[in-house]
Amino acid sequence: MWKRQYISKGGRITLIRSTLSNLRIYFMSIFQLPKVVRMRLEQIQRDFLWGGGTLEQKLHLVRWPMVCVDKSKGGLGVKSVGSFNRALLGKWVWRFANEKKALWNQVIRRKYREGRGGWRSCEAREAYGVGLWKAINKMGQLVPLFLGFVVGDGKNVSFWKDKWCRTTLFCEAFPSLFALATSKEAWVNEVWIAEGERRGSWTPHFNRPFNDWEMEEVGRLLCCLDGKMVRVDEEDRVRWMDSKDEVFSVKSLYRALQPVSLASFPLKIIWNSCVQPKLSFFVWEASWGRVLTLDRLQKRGWALTNRCFLCQTCGESIDHLLLHCERTREVWSCSSLFLEFLGSFLIRLRKPF
Template sequence: MDFLWGGGNLERKPHLVRWELVCLSKSKGGLGVKSLSFLNKTLLAKWNWRFTNEREALWNQVIRGKYGEDKGGWCSREAHGMGLWKGIRLDWKLVSDRLAFKVGNGIRVSFWRDRWCGESPLCMSFPSLFALTVEKEAWVADIWDPLVEGGWGGSNPCFLRAFNDWEVEEAERFLERLQGKRVIEDVEDMVSWIETKSGKFSIKSLYVALEAGGSSLFPSSFI
């Protein structure tokens, strides 16, 4: 690919095209060359997805026993020292940012910080209410009150004070968002991958997401 770099083995010239642009898909003006960096991240990220979903697997139990659990048990605690799992755990955010939670018993889903009620976490959708809540780290099950709504049950978060007039509208939208969301005690919480229609993780979907966020379009129309 000397024509991309502007030189050969025996001479140095300025690179004509950045490697990030070469790795773009052809539809975006690149050559469709796979980025090994992105591909490696997606392959490692798959293990984070498997850790989240394969709790009963022997390898999963070994990792949990060695490092412990974090984030409701969806991931391990951060690994230190040397080892393969440390590198895998470092990219947990690539997976966690693309998870949606399906609430069952609510004991492993963060009420405010996880994406379970709408397209964004409640702490981001309602920042003023989040600042006022007493239970910022509560799980969905902690907020659930089976006695409200005439015995039908519902979420009943506690706040530091009564709402001011300018906060009432946001509080109403907050309650509307929670409408119809229920805790089912005998059903486990689950996760869904938001980058695919099936809700299942795929290496391709994460690669495309990383590619979309990593480079701008190459102006091939001007060549």
């Protein structure tokens, strides 16, 4: 509480990202934080960022979900406690699918049994003694959305219900063919007929012959299967579709859990390494129009006369103060002339005598 009196908001953001957001990583990587704890942690960070002195409470100018958005999307890059907790617990689902020979993995497989294909454990339904893995498995339900499969022997990958060919499920991409399939739970190796070590053909079975209007969809299915094959000497493995190296990372899952934003934000202009953090923070507030000018104070219920203190002609707003005010234009013109003079002076210094 006392430290925030002596550092700027730019320094507070640095301290939040380096300390307050990282103290709880070990606990969040194993346990699911209760909602009360999560809200309390976020409240501490909010009060530290926007607060004044020890007993002084200031207005929170920007909504906390926007503060937790990445800087490239207009936020401050502070980690959201809930999303970060889910991303850390999701790593165990990835490890469960890849570290099959580990002791902890074998214990969980024996106790809770394996799900379809052996990539996940079955849901823990007992009332006692399963709180730890039950929470991890529940949080891990988001992970399969970003998982794909690389087919080896094809024994543990479903032909219709797993993402092993491109990024779509065959049951969703070809719903009419899936409805006609004889075995909707068929594995990839059951649909493949080997004709040598590196040769074979795909033979999915259907309940009836195809009609003329269904042949186009059959052709698209065969195009998707073109070049795909089963390798008996290799095992099936999981790949992470949200990264280039196909390896899971908490960072990639955390970014995938963030809300999608199509708005462009001038990241490199505002968060410049040559500019002091407190100035960058003020520009960030101004870009969202959240500076406490007189017009915003009136919206919050303050009985004030809205008059610009510089020109005394127009109402005070963030656009008027920084762009349209006559005195502000004089400052910008003087600064532009100074920059032109400084640039020409530096060019002359670089020229040889």
